[in-house]
Amino acid sequence: MSGSLLVDNIGELVTNGAGEGPLGIRRDAAVLVEAGRVVWVGPSAYAPAADHHVDAGGAAVLPGFVDSHAHLVFAGDRAPEFAARMAGQPYTGGGIRTTVGATRAATDEELRATVRRLRGEALRQGTTTMEIKSGYGLTVADEARSLRIAAETSTETTFLGAHVVPAEYADRPDDYVGLVCGPMLAAAAPYAKWIDVFCERGAFDVDHARAILACGQAAGLGVRLHANQLGPGPGVQLGVELDAASVDHCTHLSDADVAALADTAHSDGSGTRTVATLLPGAEFSTRSPYPDARRLLDVGVTVALATDCNPGSSYTSSMPFCVALAVREMRMTPAEAVWAATAGGARALRRDDIGVLTPGARADLVVLDAPSHLHLAYRPGVPLIRQVIRNGVPQ
Numbered sequence: 001m002s003g004s005l006l007v008d009n010i011g012e013l014v015t016n017g018a019g020e021g022p023l024g025i026r027r028d029a030a031v032l033v034e035a036g037r038v039v040w041v042g043p044s045a046y047a048p049a050a051d052h053h054v055d056a057g058g059a060a061v062l063p064g065f066v067d068s069h070a071h072l073v074f075a076g077d078r079a080p081e082f083a084a085r086m087a088g089q090p091y092t093g094g095g096i097r098t099t100v101g102a103t104r105a106a107t108d109e110e111l112r113a114t115v116r117r118l119r120g121e122a123l124r125q126g127t128t129t130m131e132i133k134s135g136y137g138l139t140v141a142d143e144a145r146s147l148r149i150a151a152e153t154s155t156e157t158t159f160l161g162a163h164v165v166p167a168e169y170a171d172r173p174d175d176y177v178g179l180v181c182g183p184m185l186a187a188a189a190p191y192a193k194w195i196d197v198f199c200e201r202g203a204f205d206v207d208h209a210r211a212i213l214a215c216g217q218a219a220g221l222g223v224r225l226h227a228n229q230l231g232p233g234p235g236v237q238l239g240v241e242l243d244a245a246s247v248d249h250c251t252h253l254s255d256a257d258v259a260a261l262a263d264t265a266h267s268d269g270s271g272t273r274t275v276a277t278l279l280p281g282a283e284f285s286t287r288s289p290y291p292d293a294r295r296l297l298d299v300g301v302t303v304a305l306a307t308d309c310n311p312g313s314s315y316t317s318s319m320p321f322c323v324a325l326a327v328r329e330m331r332m333t334p335a336e337a338v339w340a341a342t343a344g345g346a347r348a349l350r351r352d353d354i355g356v357l358t359p360g361a362r363a364d365l366v367v368l369d370a371p372s373h374l375h376l377a378y379r380p381g382v383p384l385i386r387q388v389i390r391n392g393v394p395q
C-alpha cells in the first residue's frame, strides 16, 4: 500500500512503551503509519491527516502477536496419538519419528502448502511475526529443504536438526551429532538465523546439546533451546551458559534454574537476557502440569508466550488461546500475558522493532472486536481479531 495510513478512534491502545501500566496503555489514541513503520502515536483528536484511514470504532488495538516458537514444516498429523493421550497415554516425544517419516516422504509443494496454511491461520488470529523451526527432516537434504521453505515465509528460522536421533542412527547417536554439526549445519545455515536442540531425556543429553549449539554459534547462528519440558534437567542452565536468547517450555524448573535465569538480568532493569518462553498449548495437549509463570515473573525473569504449533504436542496456531491458558492456568495477569505474547516474543527473538507500537516500530497492529485487551482472556475461544495490519498493510 502506498501513502500513509491512520488508525484512529482507538479506545485502548496497547503500546508496550510509554503510557499507563505495564502495557503502556493510551486511551482515545491514534497511530500514524508510513512506509511500514509507526511514525506517530497520540490522541485521536489531534491525529494528522493521512492517505488511508482505519476507524477502530473505540475498540482496543495492540501490537501484532510475536509467536517465537513454532514447528510448521511437516507432513501428516497425529490426531490418533492425541486421542490416545486423552485416554490416558503419556506424551514422550516418541511420535516425532512418525512425523519425520511423513515429512521425508512429502513433496516440497506439500510442505510449502502446510506452512502457508498454518501461517495464514496464525495471521488471521493476530500473529504478525512467527518463528519457524525445521526438525522433522533429520537428513542433510530434508533439513535444508525444510529451512529453505520456512525462509520463504519468515526471517526467524531455526535449525532443529537435533530434534531427536532418527531411527537409522538409533545405536550411534555420536555419529548423528557429528552429522548435525558437520554437513547438516553447513547445508542448513544459509537459511537459518537460530539453532535449537531438544535437550531432554530420550532426545539429546547436555553434552551433545552443548556441542551442537556451540557449532551453531560458531557458524553465526543464535542459540535457543527446548529445555525442561518433560522433566527436570540441565537444559535451562545450559541455555544460560551459552547466552541463549530463549529457553523454551520450562515446565519443570528447580530453584537453581529460576535463579540462573534471573541472574541474566540486564543492568538497566529491562528484564533478562535469556527469556523463558512458556508454551501452554503443549501442556494443554499433552495433559501435563502447567509451568508456574509467577515463580519466574516475581524474580524478574522475562517471560514470552508462544504456540509451539506442531502436529504432536500442540497443534494450535492461536496466540489468543495461549494468552487465555496462561491467565487461567499459569498465574499470569491478563496484562502480563498480553505483554509476553507481544513484547516478550520480540525479546525472545532479540528484536526491538516488533512487539511494540512506538515511533520507529514495524507497523504490526491488531484491532480487536473488544474494548480492552482483557477480553483476550475473558472471552476464550471467541474470534476477537477484527483486523490485522502487518508491515503497514491491512491484511
Ligand code: NIG
Pocket: 093, 095, 096, 099, 198, 226, 229, 282, 308, 310, 311, 312, 313, 314
Ligand atoms: O516442542 N519437544 C520437542 N518438540 C516439540 C514436539 C514435537 C512433536 O511431538 O512432534 C515440542 O513440544
Ligand code: FE
Pocket: 069, 071, 226, 308, 310
Ligand atoms: Fe517445540
